[in-house]
Amino acid sequence: MSRVAVLKGGPSLEREVSLRSGTNVELALGRLGHEVVAIDADQHLVRALRDVRPEVAFIALHGRGGEDGTVQEILEILKIPYTGSGVLASERAMDKVVSKALFRVADVPSPHGYAFSKEAFSKMGAAEALPEIQQALGLPLCVKPARQGSALGISIVREPGDLGGAILNAMGFDDRVLVERFVPGRELAVSVVMARDPWALPVIEAVPLGHDFYDFEARYTPGETELRPPRDLDEATVQEAAAVSIAAARALGCRGIARVDLILDDEGRLWVLEVNTIPGMTDTSLLPKAAEVAGIGFDRVVADMLDLAALDT
Amino acid sequence: MSTSDVTDNTGTGAPMPPQTPLVGPADAARYDSRFSALASGTTSSVMRDLMAITEKADIISLAGGLPDTETFPREIFDEIAGEIGTDFLAASLQYGPTDGMGDLREQIVSVMADEGARARADDVLITTGGQQAIDLSIRTFVNRGDPVLAEGPTYPGAAPCFTAYGADVTHVPMDDDGMREDLLEEAYHRLAAEGRPPKILYTIPNFQNPAGVTMSRERRERLVEFAHRVGLLIIEDNPYGQIRFEGDPLPTLYELDDGAGWVVYLGTFSKILAPGVRVGWAVAPPQVLRKMNLGKQAADLCSSTLTQRFVTEYLRRYDYREHVARVTGIYRRRRDAMLSALEARFPEGATWTRPRGGLFVWATLPDFIDTTALQAKALERQVAFVPGEGAFLDGRGRNSMRLNFSGVPESVITEGIGRLGDVVTDFIALHDALNPGAR
Numbered sequence: 001m002s003r004v005a006v007l008k009g010g011p012s013l014e015r016e017v018s019l020r021s022g023t024n025v026e027l028a029l030g031r032l033g034h035e036v037v038a039i040d041a042d043q044h045l046v047r048a049l050r051d052v053r054p055e056v057a058f059i060a061l062h063g064r065g066g067e068d069g070t071v072q073e074i075l076e077i078l079k080i081p082y083t084g085s086g087v088l089a090s091e092r093a094m095d096k097v098v099s100k101a102l103f104r105v106a107d108v109p110s111p112h113g114y115a116f117s118k119e120a121f122s123k124m125g126a127a128e129a130l131p132e133i134q135q136a137l138g139l140p141l142c143v144k145p146a147r148q149g150s151a152l153g154i155s156i157v158r159e160p161g162d163l164g165g166a167i168l169n170a171m172g173f174d175d176r177v178l179v180e181r182f183v184p185g186r187e188l189a190v191s192v193v194m195a196r197d198p199w200a201l202p203v204i205e206a207v208p209l210g211h212d213f214y215d216f217e218a219r220y221t222p223g224e225t226e227l228r229p230p231r232d233l234d235e236a237t238v239q240e241a242a243a244v245s246i247a248a249a250r251a252l253g254c255r256g257i258a259r260v261d262l263i264l265d266d267e268g269r270l271w272v273l274e275v276n277t278i279p280g281m282t283d284t285s286l287l288p289k290a291a292e293v294a295g296i297g298f299d300r301v302v303a304d305m306l307d308l309a310a311l312d313t
Numbered sequence: 314m315s316t317s318d319v320t321d322n323t324g325t326g327a328p329m330p331p332q333t334p335l336v337g338p339a340d341a342a343r344y345d346s347r348f349s350a351l352a353s354g355t356t357s358s359v360m361r362d363l364m365a366i367t368e369k370a371d372i373i374s375l376a377g378g379l380p381d382t383e384t385f386p387r388e389i390f391d392e393i394a395g396e397i398g399t400d401f402l403a404a405s406l407q408y409g410p411t412d413g414m415g416d417l418r419e420q421i422v423s424v425m426a427d428e429g430a431r432a433r434a435d436d437v438l439i440t441t442g443g444q445q446a447i448d449l450s451i452r453t454f455v456n457r458g459d460p461v462l463a464e465g466p467t468y469p470g471a472a473p474c475f476t477a478y479g480a481d482v483t484h485v486p487m488d489d490d491g492m493r494e495d496l497l498e499e500a501y502h503r504l505a506a507e508g509r510p511p512k513i514l515y516t517i518p519n520f521q522n523p524a525g526v527t528m529s530r531e532r533r534e535r536l537v538e539f540a541h542r543v544g545l546l547i548i549e550d551n552p553y554g555q556i557r558f559e560g561d562p563l564p565t566l567y568e569l570d571d572g573a574g575w576v577v578y579l580g581t582f583s584k585i586l587a588p589g590v591r592v593g594w595a596v597a598p599p600q601v602l603r604k605m606n607l608g609k610q611a612a613d614l615c616s617s618t619l620t621q622r623f624v625t626e627y628l629r630r631y632d633y634r635e636h637v638a639r640v641t642g643i644y645r646r647r648r649d650a651m652l653s654a655l656e657a658r659f660p661e662g663a664t665w666t667r668p669r670g671g672l673f674v675w676a677t678l679p680d681f682i683d684t685t686a687l688q689a690k691a692l693e694r695q696v697a698f699v700p701g702e703g704a705f706l707d708g709r710g711r712n713s714m715r716l717n718f719s720g721v722p723e724s725v726i727t728e729g730i731g732r733l734g735d736v737v738t739d740f741i742a743l744h745d746a747l748n749p750g751a752r
Binding site: 013043118121122125126127128130152153164165167168169170171172173 | 371681682683685686687688689690692740742743744746747748749
């Protein structure tokens with residue numbers, strides 16, 4: 001049994017979600033018999049880690065700072081093995097633009113899109129290229145901040161005149177924005193265990209109830225979304241979803257357990273939207289649901305994540 | 314910070330390690346299927362989650378609504394606490410009557426008289442803060458789906474009550490003279506023509522939260538006249554009336570109603586004394602008060618007898634108006650600092666109110682700015698405000714924000730507004746870059 005530091009909270013916009021994930025993880029680690037120390041990842045993080053001297057750090061942070069390689073780099077310096085992906089893979093997965101480029105190289109299907117930085121608009125007149133984007137990608141479009149989790153700042157553009165506003169909105173959350181073709185279809189999530197022989201947990205479908213898409217509120221409010229195993233998927237699609245998800249996580253170099261978000265379009269094609277290197281562990285999150293459906297339970301998933309904890313170097 | 318720490322156990326018996334709960338995420342469904350409709354209807358939101366970060370250190374928060382509690386004299390507190398221990402200990406540790414301590418109800422009548430409102434002690438129900446008075450008054454009158462009128466924007470803290478009881482809120486716009494009484498009449502008639510006349514109007518006439526504006530005397534008179542004519546019940550919430558920086562006090566709607574019984578008045582000691590005592594009150598006709606009393610019995614039996622006694626003894630020994638004058642002076646300087654900073658640092662296209670009292674300024678930005686997205690950007694610069702959408706129940710207010718000046722010293726206000734101004738300026742520049750030729 002080990003002394004495990006659960007890193008949670010922090011200053012990111014997803015602080016509240018992280019606190020909920022962290023609490024669930026702490027309880028599970030306790031049930032597994034570990035010595036658990038919760039640390040709020042604030043400006044005293046390094047000092048707290050030095051005081052606590054954990055054998056392993058369980059990262060339950062979401063969003064900037066926790067999911068983008070920052071805290072991972074700190075743990076590398078302190079030589080404390082940590083759960084989830086390493087520094088570089090975290091950075092790649094956090095940035096939807098970088099991810100998309102790597103997916104393309106690895107032949108992982110992902111909706112076509114373009115990325116713009118704030119400077120492109122403020123210094124290079126990129127706004128004049130917006131009509132070309134609409135022409136190339138068609139409507140509707142999905143506009144996302146390049147680096148932000150939990151669907152914050154994401155909007156769907158259905159009218160030609162709304163693209164500028166959607167980009168502006170997304171720029172509130174990141175200086176770089178991704179404009180991609182909106183692929184209508186069913187929202188699936190596959191959690192992958194990137195062990196020596198990677199394997200996938202059961203596919204979970206997020207069925208939003210009365211929401212435009214799986215947005216922030218639908219994600220974290222019980223009853224607003226139904227998470228369930230898709231009943232009517234054929235075995236080939238299930239297998240393909242698992243294979244594509246593992247390929248996506250591999251393309252980014254992920255470690256530990258990652259969650260891959262996909263769309264199954266009306267023609268039965270799968271599209272990878274993003275990889276989450278620190279999947280949510282809240283009561284309404286997808287990974288805990290997948291563990292339940294798989295019949296292995298939440299605690300086992302937490303144990304697996306801990307087993308896969310490592311250092312890059 | 315450690316969940317494994319066995320903390321000092323100061324109670325009796327041996328210290329015990331905390332129990333490890335056996336409940337995990339998979340058990341969430343167990344509760345989901347049991348939650349009441351009311352609990353299920355109460356949801357988290359982006360805004361509320363973002364607000365959680367504003368409590369972190371290093372963030373300049375213009376988001377709170379906190380009165381100043383630093384300046385309350387320590388020796389006065391000690392004296393009253395000692396007095397309670399000597400003379401009123403047993404009674405102050407005991408349950409009390411649901412409608413509150415008799416002495417305090419008399420004193421509340423005189424506090425109201427200081428604002429020119431004549432009430433009877435028998436009509437006073439003491440509540441656990443002004444918030445309970447709001448909750449009780451809404452639950453006393455509103456059925457699910459009932460039409461209700463409120464200012465737009467309305468008090469963000471009332472919004473969850475409206476939602477919980479299923480009020481169908483129609484917002485009435487405001488200008489510098491407070492709620493547009495003419496538009497209120499229009500809204501009333503429109504709803505009445507649909508066969509659903511509004512049951513109640515919820516309003517904060519003085520230094521409204523969040524807008525900061527005050528209803529003019531003329532509009533107050535017309536409003537009460539209208540209420541009498543059509544039979545509209547008014548819930549007048551007046552937490553800030555005495556926090557006036559300039560100008561003459563205006564009559565309360567309660568006073569203008571002149572005993573006709575069309576106004577339920579809500580007051581609180583939170584701003585004129587301290588919010589920690591959690592003592593507020595409602596004044597209503599006996600028929601209404603009885604129902605509110607029953608509601609309060611179910612909610613908490615009675616408000617804290619200990620803090621009621623504290624307020625009573627304080628009011629008996631000291632002139633609370635001196636304390637009000639002290640905090641009002643502090644807030645006035647802070648308001649001035651905020652208005653100067655806004656003038657200096659907010660870009661063209663932004664407008665804001667100039668409150669003559671209270672705790673808040675309401676700023677409106679160009680309509681293409683979503684202040685929830687702006688909040689994310691502002692938090693990067695370590696400054697926070699309340700996005701306007703929380704003050705509307707119909708999705709409006711997305712381009713506005715509430716700025717609090719009472720809780721932060723002048724220099725910090727200046728710095729915070731400066732940073733916020735930069736963020737807004739950036740956003741506008743970006744918008745212009747995204748819409749070439751729009752200007």
